[in-house]
Amino acid sequence: MLHDAGSRDAEFIAAVRDIRERLLRIGGAAPGGDYECVLMQGSGTFAIESVISSAIPRGGRLLVLVNGAYGRRIVEMARVHGIEVQTVEAPENRKISPDAIDERLEGVTHVAVIHCETTTGIVNPIAAIGERVARAGATYIVDAMSSFGAIPIDLNGVHADFLISSANKCIEGVPGFGFVLARRGRLLAAEGSARTLSLDLHAQWQGLENGGQFRFTPPTHALLAFHQALRELDAEGGVAGRAARYRRNHEILAAGMEALGFEPYLAPEDQSYIITTYRYPTDPEFRFEEFYARLSEMGFVIYPGKLSQAPCFRIGTIGRLGVGEIEALLAAVKDVAHALMRAAFTLV
Amino acid sequence: MLHDAGSRDAEFIAAVRDIRERLLRIGGAAPGGDYECVLMQGSGTFAIESVISSAIPRGGRLLVLVNGAYGRRIVEMARVHGIEVQTVEAPENRKISPDAIDERLEGVTHVAVIHCETTTGIVNPIAAIGERVARAGATYIVDAMSSFGAIPIDLNGVHADFLISSANKCIEGVPGFGFVLARRGRLLAAEGSARTLSLDLHAQWQGLENGGQFRFTPPTHALLAFHQALRELDAEGGVAGRAARYRRNHEILAAGMEALGFEPYLAPEDQSYIITTYRYPTDPEFRFEEFYARLSEMGFVIYPGKLSQAPCFRIGTIGRLGVGEIEALLAAVKDVAHALMRAAFTLV
Numbered sequence: 001m002l003h004d005a006g007s008r009d010a011e012f013i014a015a016v017r018d019i020r021e022r023l024l025r026i027g028g029a030a031p032g033g034d035y036e037c038v039l040m041q042g043s044g045t046f047a048i049e050s051v052i053s054s055a056i057p058r059g060g061r062l063l064v065l066v067n068g069a070y071g072r073r074i075v076e077m078a079r080v081h082g083i084e085v086q087t088v089e090a091p092e093n094r095k096i097s098p099d100a101i102d103e104r105l106e107g108v109t110h111v112a113v114i115h116c117e118t119t120t121g122i123v124n125p126i127a128a129i130g131e132r133v134a135r136a137g138a139t140y141i142v143d144a145m146s147s148f149g150a151i152p153i154d155l156n157g158v159h160a161d162f163l164i165s166s167a168n169k170c171i172e173g174v175p176g177f178g179f180v181l182a183r184r185g186r187l188l189a190a191e192g193s194a195r196t197l198s199l200d201l202h203a204q205w206q207g208l209e210n211g212g213q214f215r216f217t218p219p220t221h222a223l224l225a226f227h228q229a230l231r232e233l234d235a236e237g238g239v240a241g242r243a244a245r246y247r248r249n250h251e252i253l254a255a256g257m258e259a260l261g262f263e264p265y266l267a268p269e270d271q272s273y274i275i276t277t278y279r280y281p282t283d284p285e286f287r288f289e290e291f292y293a294r295l296s297e298m299g300f301v302i303y304p305g306k307l308s309q310a311p312c313f314r315i316g317t318i319g320r321l322g323v324g325e326i327e328a329l330l331a332a333v334k335d336v337a338h339a340l341m342r343a344a345f346t347l348v
Numbered sequence: 349m350l351h352d353a354g355s356r357d358a359e360f361i362a363a364v365r366d367i368r369e370r371l372l373r374i375g376g377a378a379p380g381g382d383y384e385c386v387l388m389q390g391s392g393t394f395a396i397e398s399v400i401s402s403a404i405p406r407g408g409r410l411l412v413l414v415n416g417a418y419g420r421r422i423v424e425m426a427r428v429h430g431i432e433v434q435t436v437e438a439p440e441n442r443k444i445s446p447d448a449i450d451e452r453l454e455g456v457t458h459v460a461v462i463h464c465e466t467t468t469g470i471v472n473p474i475a476a477i478g479e480r481v482a483r484a485g486a487t488y489i490v491d492a493m494s495s496f497g498a499i500p501i502d503l504n505g506v507h508a509d510f511l512i513s514s515a516n517k518c519i520e521g522v523p524g525f526g527f528v529l530a531r532r533g534r535l536l537a538a539e540g541s542a543r544t545l546s547l548d549l550h551a552q553w554q555g556l557e558n559g560g561q562f563r564f565t566p567p568t569h570a571l572l573a574f575h576q577a578l579r580e581l582d583a584e585g586g587v588a589g590r591a592a593r594y595r596r597n598h599e600i601l602a603a604g605m606e607a608l609g610f611e612p613y614l615a616p617e618d619q620s621y622i623i624t625t626y627r628y629p630t631d632p633e634f635r636f637e638e639f640y641a642r643l644s645e646m647g648f649v650i651y652p653g654k655l656s657q658a659p660c661f662r663i664g665t666i667g668r669l670g671v672g673e674i675e676a677l678l679a680a681v682k683d684v685a686h687a688l689m690r691a692a693f694t695l696v
Contacts (some may be wrong), residue, residue, distance in 0.1 A: 001569065002350070008652075009644070009649065023484075041390040041391050041524075043389050043564040043566070045547045045565075046390060046394075049546045052644070061658075080542065080543065080545050081543075081544070093635045174352070174569050174571075175567050175568055195543070196397060196543075197425045198390060198393055198394045215542065216391040216393070217391040217392065217514070217516065219524040220523055221523075221569070221570070222567065296354075301354040331637065
């Protein structure tokens with residue numbers, strides 16, 4: 001983070017190449033195989049928009065599978081670009097059912113789904129959905145923003161044509177860019193289809209291939225930090241090792257929160273180890289803003305809810321966190337809940 | 349750079365607010381006055397595209413004043429978005445003449461110009477051009493990527509409606525985002541006109557105004573570093589202090605390169621103190637790649653040329669550089685030139 005690399009520097013270009021190859025391998029794809037890796041400046045949303053606005057040609061028809069805010073965001077994106085878009089919607093606490101999409105695939109050229117919908121933490125069955133999409137001959141776009149690197153994904157196995165994630169989620173880098181893993185044939189077909197200059201996925205890939213430089217100034221420090229984060233992922237045992245730590249984080253959180261009387265929003269079988277949603281306590285003295293602020297003062301940053309259907313808050317268990325941090329969080333939650341809800345709150 | 353702030357954290361939100369106010373003041377605008385500041389993730393090009401794709405309504409007609417690669421890039425952007433675009437072109441070694449645009453303003457709704465065209469280092473007369481644009485009632489877009497913070501600019505004085513720059517140029521931050529200083533009325537008029545989701549300038553501003561949060565994950569580390577960079581700009585005496593250092597850097601470079609026999613591409617009166625372009629020596633033994641690589645090995649990173657009309661290279665004199673670094677560069681250039689062009693090169 002403190003090394004000021006030049007973006008045309010040979011060492012920096014080598015780091016970018018290694019980043020792209022490592023990302024492919026995390027997705028079960030060999031460099032030089034069927035998939036390509038494109039890095040895109042901006043937040044993860046920029047990387048998703050680079051796919052939506054580059055890969056769907058004029059006349060394309062997109063089907064978005066929606067069970068949360070991030071699915072709705074892709075719908076919004078498509079509308080801004082004048083792309084014909086339809087949805088299959090499921091309640092926020094239900095997975096997208098592969099059976100529900102079969103009859104909706106006719107005439108559809110592209111299908112987009114969120115892998116781990118961080119609105120709730122639910123994980124959609126991307127492999128089973130991908131099978132239906134592939135059978136229908138459509139292009140399959142998977143938003144794996146908060147899952148890639150911590151939930152095993154085999155790109156070819158899930159039939160993904162475009163998979164998108166970001167530097168600052170499960171790879172544990174810092175924010176500044178996102179990335180797209182793309183089936184080469186689909187990426188090549190996107191040439192000339194982009195509706196923007198900056199987010200042109202094919203042109204960005206060409207730039208990275210021809211000499212390894214970004215078309216436009218890259219966030220050099222964030223990229224070097226990400227390179228180190230990828231090495232640390234390897235040192236932890238790759239996706240399996242990271243998944244084990246996050247799962248343990250979640251299990252300790254879930255047991256502790258249950259003991260404190262908090263009710264999870266999702267059924268246990270639908271709940272990922274990425275982020276967990278809890279309903280507000282029914283105690284009338286509970287005020288989320290106060291709960292959030294006191295935890296934040298103690299060094300614990302939780303997430304407000306993003307649900308349209310129920311008042312909830314969320315706790316993430318990804319990032320450089322382990323058992324110690326989760327136990328400390330639980331102790332803080334207990335103290336704050338006690339202070340806020342003296343009378344009625346169920347405490348064991 | 350090493351502090352991992354939460355993007356919803358109160359301290360981080362306060363830093364973002366202070367950054368936006370400081371940028372306005374650098375442009376001679378008071379917070380709460382006629383101008384607003386919008387930060388945009390990505391490189392400077394992303395920030396320019398956010399203006400071009402958000403501020404020009406359907407039916408708008410853009411005139412781009414072109415005397416280098418960055419002007420051409422705005423033309424390309426407009427074409428991608430289907431915006432009707434015309435150009436006034438000048439040779440790469442000539443400033444845009446305000447007189448040349450008068451007869452071209454009829455029917456034009458927006459005019460875009462590059463302040464310091466880093467293709468060469470030439471500085472266009474943005475105030476005189478702005479007067480003509482304002483008189484014609486058009487909206488004036490100034491790309492001040494490589495000048496803002498080091499060449500004094502009074503937003504209202506130059507009649508700028510939108511001025512764009514980036515974190516990693518004369519403010520001396522690290523790459524990761526750009527910023528737009530916008531006349532409030534013009535910004536408000538851009539509501540609903542955006543052709544993308546991520547680069548929607550008005551929506552981005554609304555997000556920053558309502559609670560101070562970015563719509564999409566910001567590059568938190570780059571923003572905190574930029575906050576510190578703004579304090580260091582102040583400590584150096586603001587734009588005047590920074591301009592003095594950069595001017596001195598340039599003067600020493602220009603004298604030293606002249607003594608070594610290198611020929612500048614621009615006339616001295618057109619040359620900025622931001623970046624200086626030199627023609628390749630006529631010596632047949634000069635190979636730029638070798639020249640670049642040897643300097644790079646010694647720790648000096650120069651720029652390849654970007655000219656369509658003449659083989660040149662460029663040397664930047666902005667960033668955390670002073671007399672010592674420029675003198676060391678000159679010594680290295682002398683050594684490398686000597687080694688590469690033993691026979692014919694003119695050395696004093």
